[in-house]
Amino acid sequence: xxxxxxxxxxxxxxxxxxxxxxxxxxxxxxxxxxxxxxxxxxxxxxxxxxxxxxxxxxxxxxxxxxxxxxxxxxxxxxxxxxxxxxxxxxxxxxxxxxxxxxxxxxxxxxxxxxxxxxxxxxxxxxxxxxxxxxxxxxxxxxxxxxxxxxxxxxxxxxxxxxxxxxxxxxxxxxxxxxxxxxxxxxxxxxxxxxxxxxxxxxxxxxxxxxxxxxxxxxxxxxxxxxxxxxxxxxxxxxxxxxxxxxxxxxxxxxxxxxxxxxxxxxxxxxxxxxxxxxxxxxxxxxxxxxxxxxxxx
Numbered sequence: 605x606x607x608x609x610x611x612x613x614x615x616x617x618x619x620x621x622x623x624x625x626x627x628x629x630x631x632x633x634x635x636x637x638x639x640x641x642x643x644x645x646x647x648x649x650x651x652x653x654x655x656x657x658x659x660x661x662x663x664x665x666x667x668x669x670x671x672x673x674x675x676x677x678x679x680x681x682x683x684x685x686x687x688x689x690x691x692x693x694x695x696x697x698x699x700x701x702x703x704x705x706x707x708x709x710x711x712x713x714x715x716x717x718x719x720x721x722x723x724x725x726x727x728x729x730x731x732x733x734x735x736x737x738x739x740x741x742x743x744x745x746x747x748x749x750x751x752x753x754x755x756x757x758x759x760x761x762x763x764x765x766x767x768x769x770x771x772x773x774x775x776x777x778x779x780x781x782x783x784x785x786x787x788x789x790x791x792x793x794x795x796x797x798x799x800x801x802x803x804x805x806x807x808x809x810x811x812x813x814x815x816x817x818x819x820x821x822x823x824x825x826x827x828x829x830x831x832x833x834x835x836x837x838x839x840x841x842x843x844x845x846x847x848x849x850x851x852x853x854x855x856x857x858x859x860x861x862x863x864x865x866x867x868x869x870x871x872x873x874x875x876x877x878x879x880x881x882x883x884x885x886x887x888x889x890x891x892x893x894x895x896x897x898x899x900x901x
Contacts, residue, residue, distance in 0.1 A: 625754030741796035750853030
């Protein structure tokens with residue numbers, strides 16, 4: 605089967621069945637395009653001719669480009685996922701990448717906001733105009749639930765149980781989970797839905813909860829832009845990325861006594877090991893607090 609048809613099928617799979625975010629799908633496209641270009645330069649036009657030697661040479665090339673281990677690891681993971689899918693669906697051999705060394709990512713603790721920093725961020729979005737009302741609701745819901753940005757922009761009006769203050773979220777692998785949200789998020793959402801959303805919609809008809817200034821469904825990129833502007837208004841020096849809100853949600857819960865299993869369920873992690881990374885953050889927080897506070901530390 606032609607490479608293009610395999611690639612089209614694979615991209616549809618990660619978008620529709622795996623429910624990967626627009627941002628993640630874009631990375632997959634870039635990683636695979638770069639690898640196919642390398643094969644062309646190596647004189648390997650037929651994907652069925654790819655061998656372990658080609659895979660190893662490609663990794664060597666990536667390191668020669670001074671890419672980080674995390675980036676190399678992501679690129680290998682993208683290509684390996686494609687070959688695994690093509691093997692399952694089209695019988696393409698995946699041997700070239702099956703035994704390839706997979707570099708470990710650098711151990712980097714998740715970045716998060718301290719409560720004082722987060723409060724500044726909330727102050728930065730306050731306002732009486734329709735976009736400020738929307739941004740407040742967006743930020744409150746992200747922090748209240750810890751959901752991924754891709755999950756947030758996929759929310760429909762009917763996914764909110766406004767009376768019980770629970771939201772139904774479609775996670776990775778199309779797994780549903782229900783997350784409660786508190787009074788702050790509830791008040792912000794009610795004001796957005798009743799006041800701002802109808803004005804933003806401009807006679808448009810769709811069920812997406814969050815919309816942009818043109819009344820169209822908000823995208824991952826739109827959320828990143830909104831958060832960046834919030835940081836500028838808050839006069840914060842550090843950069844922000846949407847996942848920081850999710851990291852903050854998990855870290856604050858654990859710092860305030862929530863158990864690991866509950867946080868795992870709220871985050872939608874399939875494996876507890878994915879959640880345990882936050883224990884390193886909370887331990888570091890405790891250690892820093894101890895060193896600053898104990899007279900003989």
